[in-house]
Amino acid sequence: MxxxxxxxCVFSAWYPxxxxxxxxxxxxxxxxxxxxxxxxxxxxxxxxxVAASGKHDEDDIEGEELDVDWDSADSSETKMPSxxxxxxxxxxxxxxxxxxxxxxxxxxxxxxxxxxxxxxxxxxxxxxxxxxxxxxxxxxxxxxxxxxxxxxxxxxxxxxxxxxxxxxxxWQNLASGMEFRCFVRNGNLTAICQRNHTEYYEFITKMKEEIVSDIKAFFYHMVAGKFPSKNYVFDVYRRDKGKLLLIDFNPFGAVTDGLLFTWDELEGLRGDGQEDQQRNDQSEGSTSVTSSVETSNTQEPVFRFVEHPEGVQPHPYSSFGIPEDIKDLTSGEDPYKMMDLLNLKIQQMGRQDSCDEEGD
Structure with missing residues (x-):
């Protein structure tokens, strides 16, 4: 990359x-x-x-006592941008x-x-x-x-x-199970993956051949040869049979989430008819919760999706709403925070013992 x-992959570069x-x-x-x-x-x-969100009708505040003196607000407050x-x-x-x-x-x-x-x-x-x-x-x-x-x-x-x-x-109300990430190597579509890889969708198993066929047709008729890079990733939404919507383009590399693929696997699918079959065999054995359409001499793209409910994974963005201190404590990445927590706990236990002794 x-x-x-x-x-x-800058939006304004490809959107027109x-x-x-x-x-x-x-x-x-x-x-x-x-x-x-x-x-x-x-x-x-x-x-x-802030001013717009703070507006109220007179009826909304009738009967309320607004005794806050806004003029006496702390002058050291961060200045609001405008x-x-x-x-x-x-x-x-x-x-x-x-x-x-x-x-x-x-x-x-x-x-x-x-x-x-x-x-x-x-x-x-x-x-x-x-x-x-x-x-x-x-x-x-x-x-x-x-x-x-x-x-x-x-x-x-x-x-x-x-x-x-x-x-x-x-804004579009898109069904999360109908969005797919597609990987292009050397100008050829080499891999497809369900975009929301943390959920199980039964219909994907039943429609996998149709999904691959539609995405291939969309790629070779609407995308191939028009995007300037030879290696890239694009997301599509399958609204209905034969009806697809382009969502976005992303670089072909570690900065883009490979979802159910590793980047070693994706880079092994060279898209030039000489894929490393041994690498493909190894990847099949390591993804028991996914299914794929085999890569062959016709360069059929590998298609992975969650095949069983047991294959559901935690949502990749769920940790972003957790305070950094909590993540550091649970992961053990910051030992000093753990030491501070233990010291605090020891102090609390000491105070509790003292209170018990006084009570006796």
């Missing part, structure tokens, strides 16, 4: 060419002050959003797209931040929803700070100027 492969087969979207270049806001510590919503023009544009776009959107930056959507949203989705109906998701996402931080981390030529990343953009896409 090279820097150019990552740049080819594929806009007829994907979700309607708007692209907004990010002003510098908004970029600074996204990279600043803490989660402080812009002034306009982007009136940018926010006004966002509101117009959200309205044009039917009142609901989901956001992303150049490459990533804040999927790891859904724990903070009201309905645990990426659905946004106002700018403050967008701000909250973007500010709470480690995926977004990666886009802003380390977009070329896994590239072979990452040392040249400092010479690349990235124009960061906010993409607002029309």
């Amino acid at each position: 090279d820097i150019q492969d990552v740049l080819n 060419k594929f806009k007829d087969i994907t979700i309607k979207s708007y692209i907004l270049p990010l002003p510098k002050e908004f970029l600074d806001y996204l990279q600043a510590d803490g989660v402080v919503l812009p002034e306009q959003s 982007f009136p023009e940018f926010e006004s544009l966002m509101k117009k776009i959200i309205k044009n797209l039917g009142g609901s959107v989901f956001p992303k930056l150049n490459w990533s959507a804040p999927r790891d931040a859904t724990w903070i949203s009201f309905d645990k989705t990426l659905r946004c109906t106002c700018p403050s929803d967008v701000y909250l998701l973007l500010k709470s996402s480690e995926f977004i931080t990666h886009d802003l700070t380390q977009p070329f981390l896994h590239c072979k030529d990452c040392a040249n990343g400092s010479n690349v100027t990235v124009q960061y953009e906010l993409i607002l896409r029309k």
Whole structure:
């Protein structure tokens, strides 16, 4: 994976060419002050959003005593940022797209931040929803700070100027079992995987041949030869038989989740008719919860999905809603925190013993 492969996956680089087969979207270049806001510590919503969300009808507050003296607020409070023009544009776009959107930056959507949203989705109906998701996402931080981390030529990343953009896409109620991740190597479709790999969908087993056939037809008729990289990953949504919707493009490499595949396996499927059959045999033996359509001389893509309910895995984003201290304690990554916890427990036990002695 090279820097150019990552740049080819920037949303604004591929959307104009594929806009007829994907979700309607708007692209907004990010002003510098908004970029600074996204990279600043803490989660402080812009002034306009707070003011809008704080409005109440007189009937709502009738009979309530509002005895808070807002003028006496602590002057050391973090200053609220303000982007009136940018926010006004966002509101117009959200309205044009039917009142609901989901956001992303150049490459990533804040999927790891859904724990903070009201309905645990990426659905946004106002700018403050967008701000909250973007500010709470480690995926977004990666886009802003380390977009070329896994590239072979990452040392040249400092010479690349990235124009960061906010993409607002029309909200779609997509059935999670109908989305698939597809891996392309040397211009050929080599592997397919169910996108939501933490769930079991019985219908996939019954329809696996149809699914593979539809995705192959969609790839070779609508995508192949049009995307500039030879190696890449794309996600599709199968609305119905023969009806597919392009969702996104991603780089072919460790920065993209291989889901039910390892990247060693994916890199072994070279897509040039000379795949390493021994590697394929080994991968079949190591994935008892998945099924596949064998790779053959006709280069049929390997298709993996959760074949049995017993193969269901924990959701990969569930840990993002847990405080870092708790994760460090449970994983043992920070021994000093464990020592502090034990010392605190010993002190509590000592105080309890003292209280018992006094009671006697």
